[in-house]
Amino acid sequence: MSQWTDRRLLDLLGIDLPIIQGPLAGVTGAAMVIGVCRAGALGSLPCAMLGPEQIRLEVQAIRAATRNPLNLNFFCHQMPAVDVEREARWKETLKPYYQELGADFDAPTPVSNRAPFDETSCQLVEELRPEVVSFHFGLPDPALLDRVKATGARILSSASTVDEALWLEARGCDAIIAMGYEAGGHRAMFLSDDLNTQVGTMALVPQIVDAVQLPVIATGGIGDARGIVAALALGASAAQLGTAYLFTPEAKVSAAHHHALRHAKESQTALTNLFTGRPARGIVNRVMREIGPMSPLAPAFPRAGGALMPLRAKDEADFANLWSGQALRLGVELPSYELTLRLAEQTLAQLRRR
Structure with missing residues (x-):
């Protein structure tokens, strides 16, 4: 052409x-x-x-x-310095989901990288x-x-x-x-x-x-x-x-x-920092709705996703990043x-x- x-x-x-x-x-x-x-x-x-x-x-x-x-x-x-207190607060925010899904809250938090x-x-x-x-x-x-x-x-x-x-x-x-x-x-x-x-x-x-x-x-x-x-x-x-x-x-x-x-509407995406710590657009799911898509508690990029990994393993639809644009x-x-x-x-x- x-x-x-x-x-x-x-x-x-x-x-x-x-x-x-x-x-x-x-x-x-x-x-x-x-x-x-x-x-x-x-x-x-x-x-x-x-x-x-x-x-x-x-x-x-x-x-x-x-x-x-x-x-x-x-x-x-730039890789951030590890903020132990912030990561602990973030995981504590997610604790009710750990209890609901039967994930081991006391296990070491995986590293999202x-x-x-x-x-x-x-x-x-x-x-x-x-x-x-x-x-x-x-x-x-x-x-x-x-x-x-x-x-x-x-x-x-x-x-x-x-x-x-x-x-x-x-x-x-x-x-x-x-x-x-x-x-x-x-x-x-x-x-x-x-x-x-x-x-x-x-x-x-x-x-x-x-x-x-x-x-x-x-x-x-x-x-x-x-x-x-x-x-x-x-x-x-x-x-x-x-x-x-x-x-x-x-x-x-x-x-x-x-x-x-294949089922979301054009209006059902949002910018969120929950999954990595940095704004990214994805399809709105349960964790984004209930915590809010942007949270000051989420650790700095790229470490926020670690605490979500055990939840994602239990329920990907509600706790994984579903990246998508508006089109x-x-x-x-x-x-x-x-x-x-x-x-x-x-x-x-x-x-x-x-």
Whole structure:
């Protein structure tokens, strides 16, 4: 497909379609990425919840199936100091659920962890040499970032405000992912923890496009070709879709998550910090309703989820994070390859009618 008029991102990343599969930590594996890459879009492997050997094996599987450009995605958070008192108060808040479900409250609390980009991650990038490396929550230490850039990888990172986009541009990003308030999963916010700074996709994308000189990728509430067309009309060079790929058979979603995605209404998602300690959008379930989706008691990211793990093991529907964006009702059940091609074909068809 050579009919795309804005080729800035296509040429920059070496892809054929202005579509990026959002990195869905804990859900995306090699099979989904392979389908997206084979279709000509950019497949993204989320690495924050994988160990080095797991990442290596996933990349080997992807490279064996396709040589098209690949994105490795990493988190850039700072690991917090352990706050024993806060974690004890948080677990005490959850004690009635332990008693109700028969979970062992006195057992050691599991550790919920997501690894930030570090020296080991950097060495892995230098070894595996992905064409694209994307980051969430800002950028890594400048010395590490310089080493990533030295591999030839293009650098992407997510911004949830214009100020964040300008910060990323000034520090060497090659393209900016403009993340609207509607997006599922963790907010990209890193210059502020004030949720009042967050802006919807339709308002955010054109303001970032006007503020930076880099190609912009729109994400958040984009669930089908109509959303991609809208993103392109707002000045974005491409769209990133996450929730849409949760409906593919390659997505490693639990039965409870699968059911929620297919039955929740568009109004039944909310930002919550209960599951990790950082705001992320998911489908509202019992624990979010009863405690409230945002709690000052939740330990700092990523440690909040540990105390919920024994409850999740008993009742996943009510005590697990069911990440989803607001466009979940647009999801269709197709393999990742077919979904990607369908999105591109329908987008081109709509653009021709304009």
